[in-house]
Amino acid sequence: MTMGDAGRAGVDVPDARGRVGLDRVGRDLTGNPDVVVRDVELVAAAWHVLRRTTYDFRRRDGTWSREQRETYDRGDGATVLLYDPDRRTVLLTRQFRYPVYVNGHPDGMFVETAAGLLDGDDPAAAIRREASEELGVVVGELEPVFAVWTSPGSVTERVHCFAAPYSAESRTGAGGGLAEDGEDIAAVEVAFATALAQIESGEIADAKTILLLQWAALRGPFRPGRISPATAGSCP
Known part of the structure; x- marks a missing residue:
């Protein structure tokens, strides 16, 4: 109105x-x-x-x-990069985003990290809720990464960015989002190296997702020299 x-x-x-x-x-x-x-x-x-x-x-x-x-x-939001350190994969979402479609995206089907508005919750509780609703993942330990304003010239929203491991065992639901909110969300599991390449190709063009993927490559779970849990106890 x-x-x-x-x-x-x-x-x-x-x-x-x-x-x-x-x-x-x-x-x-x-x-x-x-x-x-x-x-x-x-x-x-x-x-x-x-x-x-x-x-x-x-x-x-x-x-x-x-x-x-x-x-x-629109209130503040939260997002999470879900990663499997053993298989070196990340779990993302794909959904239709009309604002990007009307502004030049080929089909509006946007690939991004699971995210949502806080809606009165603290950021950690909010992103646990969103990961469950969108991807069917029960999130364990969350790592706060940073909080950013992505469009400071006009949008007040601050996005709280997290990272968390996932596994086949932590995917306990179908996900897909809330039908009553008009959500129709697909889970997209890709190799981390593929996700980085998709930044270059433009297949991943979401700001928060790019920031978290770059963090994961430089300082996070896929940084050079980091030993994965699967190989931590193995002999050379």
Whole structure:
């Protein structure tokens, strides 16, 4: 809904998701003395929230300018790179993503790490939930890797990135996502070397997935010289 259509829904009366005060976010920011927020306008509040914020910004030469930015707030998210260190494989998802399809992707069938919004959970709990729903994997120990903003010019979302081992035994469900949310997700198991090659070919073009695969190659489970559990106790 837009504010023109719904009056003050999401501001002083509940919107479709029961939210109010959506125009208050950002008004109390004090961390940067060179930024003074003057106004926050709720532009749209359907499932996620679009705001237009007006603020004064002190430039490097000391002068102040009045600026305006629109921000898209969909909440924070989490993702996990699932890897099998013995077989040197990774477990990814493939699903249709309309935004990439409309912006030049050949068919919109996007390969990426399992991911989802936090929806009120802490990042670790959220990604355990998503790995179970999307891939049918029960995640054991999680390794926090980094948290990143992937589109800081307009999208507020911070993505908490994890890595975790998996095995045939940890794949206890069918996955596929939640049908009630319209999800139709396929599991894609590929050799780690193949996944790296697919970055070069463009078959893997998702930012969070590329970051995690590169981390795995440079500092993670597939870094040069790392001994896999299968060979750790073997003799030369």
